[in-house]
Amino acid sequence: MTEIATTTHQRGGRMRLGFFCPHCGCRSTGRNNRYLSPLLMELTFVCNNLQCGHIYVAQIEAVRSLSPSSIPRTDIQLPLSQHVRRGALNAVLSNSPVAATADPVDDVPAASRTGDLFEGLAYG
Numbered sequence: 001m002t003e004i005a006t007t008t009h010q011r012g013g014r015m016r017l018g019f020f021c022p023h024c025g026c027r028s029t030g031r032n033n034r035y036l037s038p039l040l041m042e043l044t045f046v047c048n049n050l051q052c053g054h055i056y057v058a059q060i061e062a063v064r065s066l067s068p069s070s071i072p073r074t075d076i077q078l079p080l081s082q083h084v085r086r087g088a089l090n091a092v093l094s095n096s097p098v099a100a101t102a103d104p105v106d107d108v109p110a111a112s113r114t115g116d117l118f119e120g121l122a123y124g
Helices: 086-094 097-101
Strands: 003-009 013-021 029-037 040-047 055-061
Touching: 013 029, 013 040
Parallel strands: none
Antiparallel strands: 003 013, 029 040, 040 055
């Protein structure tokens, strides 16, 4: 398995992903990427060793969640990591002030839920 190298940008302090070349072991630089799905990306890497010159493709996949999204997409299904303390997470979610004070949607009249944003404006 190829080792992953991580380095920090000089500006911004962001983490940058890199790989070591599977043939010579030198660092490689990412050149291009493309998303195959919302959870899977392919990256093209070029070995920094000019004598080697290897160009290869790696894949990065999102495989589990460490902390659930606050704005989850219904078409994305990522399992929670085994390291997540599910009991503590459920307690936090069930004691959320938003959950405790939110009115159920069924108690709101349909007219006030689906009102037209531009109602009453003159067009023309």
